[in-house]
Amino acid sequence: MSSVIDGFAVVLEPANLLYCLVGVVIGMLIGVLPGLGPAATIAILLPLTFGLEPVTAVIMLAGIFYGAQYGGTVTSVLLRLPGEASSVVTVFDGHALARQGRAGAALGIAAIGSFVGGTLSIVALTLVAPIVAGFALDFGPPEYTVLALLGIMLVSTISSGGRIRALTAAAVGLLLATVGRDDFTSAERFTFGNLSLADGIDFVPIAMGLFGLGEILYNLEERHRAVQAPTRVTNVWPSRADLRQSSGAIGRGSVIGFVLGILPGGGAVLSSMAAYALEKRRSKHPERFGRGAIEGVAAPETANNAAATSSFIPLLSLGIPANATMAVIFGALLIQGVTPGPQLVTEHPELFWGVVNSMYLGNVLLLIMSIPLLGVFVRILRVRAAVLAPITVLITLVGAYTVNNSVFDIGLVIGFGVLGYLMKKAGFDPGPMVLAFVLGTLLETSLRRSLLLFDDDLTGFLTRPISGTLAVAFLAVILLPLARTLLHRRHPSEPSVPAGGGTESSVPAGGADSSAPVGGADSSVPAGGADSSVPAGGADSSAPVGGADSSVPAGGGADSSVPAAGHAYPFDSAGGEAESSVSAAVRQDGSDSAVGASSGGGFGGRASRQRAAIGDPEAVDPAGTPSGAASDRVTESPRRDNKAEEAE
Structure with missing residues (x-):
């Protein structure tokens, strides 16, 4: 004390x-x-x-x-x-x-x-x-x-x-x-x-x-x-x-x-x-x-x-x-x-x-x-x-x-x-x-x-309680992702990453071969979840997932170098605060958490890509074209009408 x-x-x-x-x-x-x-x-x-x-x-x-x-x-x-x-x-x-x-x-x-x-x-x-x-x-x-x-x-x-x-x-x-x-x-x-x-x-x-x-x-x-933003904000004390x-x-x-x-x-x-x-x-x-x-x-x-x-x-x-x-x-x-x-x-x-x-x-x-x-x-x-x-x-x-x-x-x-x-x-x-x-x-x-202490015997690390526990944790960090990858290859029909998720999935989120939304064959709900107004960016999407600056089509197919929603967090300027991947749990929760894979940097110049990446309906690319979620919402209704006509 x-x-x-x-x-x-x-x-x-x-x-x-x-x-x-x-x-x-x-x-x-x-x-x-x-x-x-x-x-x-x-x-x-x-x-x-x-x-x-x-x-x-x-x-x-x-x-x-x-x-x-x-x-x-x-x-x-x-x-x-x-x-x-x-x-x-x-x-x-x-x-x-x-x-x-x-x-x-x-x-x-x-x-x-x-x-x-x-x-x-x-x-x-x-x-x-x-x-x-x-x-x-x-x-x-x-x-x-x-x-x-x-x-x-x-x-x-x-x-x-x-x-x-x-x-x-x-x-x-x-x-x-x-x-x-x-x-x-x-x-x-x-x-x-x-x-x-x-x-x-x-x-x-x-x-x-x-x-x-x-x-x-x-x-x-x-x-x-x-x-452009207001320089004065009033009523800063929240209500009861x-x-x-x-x-x-x-x-x-x-x-x-x-x-x-x-x-x-x-x-x-x-x-x-x-x-x-x-x-x-x-x-x-x-x-x-x-x-x-x-x-x-x-x-x-x-x-x-x-x-x-x-x-x-x-x-x-x-x-x-x-x-x-x-x-x-x-x-x-x-x-x-x-x-x-x-x-x-x-x-x-x-x-x-x-x-x-x-x-x-x-x-x-x-x-x-x-x-x-x-x-x-x-x-x-x-x-x-x-x-x-x-x-x-x-x-x-x-x-x-x-x-x-x-x-x-x-x-x-x-x-x-x-x-x-x-x-x-x-x-x-x-x-x-x-x-x-x-x-x-x-x-x-x-x-x-340590090698001098153990006479160059690496198994000596496992003979001490603390180092042995840490060694098991270290091996788990290495082996668990490998095991998950092997299981995924054996069962390609069961993607290990949520729709629109990372690069490990062999089924693209609404990719080129998909004829149904990710939400399911009969589902009218886009991949982002029930609350999402942004589709997964599949084959019917007219906007790239990466946002305004992305030239990669949505779906993250075999030829895509950028996954559909990106498994990595693109905005971390320091590399750390590496600190910085997108939680899969957040991605599963809805379109609000779908972060685009294209990276944007700048002292304010990357605003359009950040906005597009988080599903901003107001985001525009430098040419003034709505990007990401905005384009998807604009074209969503006509796409459904076209599908209905084809079904008839």
Whole structure:
């Protein structure tokens, strides 16, 4: 208890109070801007933290992370444009409420849910993290070896780029971690005689290049579109009926967010989608969702803030980043000379409890400032990419130089920036690569020590209770998807993915050979479900599933490179918050959750593809043609008439 009180004393120091405020404000601003996520922002700002105390630096970086979760709510509600990946499901009911003149109530309940979910998650973090850290004190090299492998595999499993691409990126990250002198033999590896590589590749150029410069280059391909939104929102306090309807959703969202946030690869995106799906299933009137259900705003916003907080548990207690943003914060701690892990609680209690307790203050600041800053957020959206991008690039390159006063580091940033751009173009998520690079040294050192301990006998990992349990979990993550694929091949008539779902299904959702809607031969209900007004995009659909920019016909047939509804989440700018695949449970729940497979980036220019991907009836492509759901609804009635005539 004394350590907790000392942590509050650390937070209340003027410098820490100031940087906590700076962090949450920057986080909210970044959450509003589509294209720049918290991982990219933290990577770009890393050089600015070198002159700060470790606890002050981490307090600011943590504020950026959980502050960004709320920032995306503003554009989701007002503009139907998710600023953050975790806010995409908030669009469905948030914007519907805004069109009913209740934008204030939607933003108010989002702020309350975010505050409650974040606070409850911090309380659980305060109670659970020391217990986990105490348990982790029994970890040795075998346990850390398997834990690092499990973390990389879990993140790769649900990566937005697909399993094979994610594992390939992770392998490259592990290879980059071996550059430099061998810790055991002092032999140089992959240095090519370059003295600048003798000590290995620094984390900062990799993070700034992949997440910062690479993301900017990718986003510049998108055309910036003007944003028009109200700068004043009134009646932000929800009614008693709204609070009563949302209370259960807020409680359940807090639990879901906390649990999924702890898991490697879970994060805010998966948590928000799972919470939305649960509320829709539990509702006695699921048809309300997508039309302005207040619970559809409360549940995902509560869950994503709870997950953002609980993701610090594996980082601070075990030294294992749960997602790409946590990997960047992990690197920031290493730069400050602090090694995250079970010893952090005992060796640096002021840092551990200072960061944890700062989150209480940060959540209060978010609750107080979110609505008054609404006008500022909307004005920032009007900044053209031609102005914002060069400034960001300049900050990135100058920051890279200041790390070691080395021009070589600038070259590394540019090189990794180009690599990040090419990875995004090819559909690779950079998150697993950065996570593997961060864990690479720990994995190599622990593995070699374990092999010395077991006399090169790999079965020794199974002889210890903790490492054996983790090894079984690791094997399960590898084998279960393979078993599911084999079963699917034996029974091709029983697709393992819901209609319009992923790439594993051998039956396209309403594909070219399908003569009936996915809902069934006699069904008049489209694939999205009973509440859906958007068909699966089958052979009769006149609009591509990918949205305005998609040239791939709906149905995701054999020649299609894009699945019918996309199994991967396309909007995650950081690759993590890798954090980012579409929950199958959400896809099954209706068309509101069908996310297109085409990826859109940009500082506001990817609005049309995001809108089309979430089934926006008002979405238009750059040429002004209705896309996705709009075209389907326009042509749905004539198609039915034509089918009736053919049947006669």
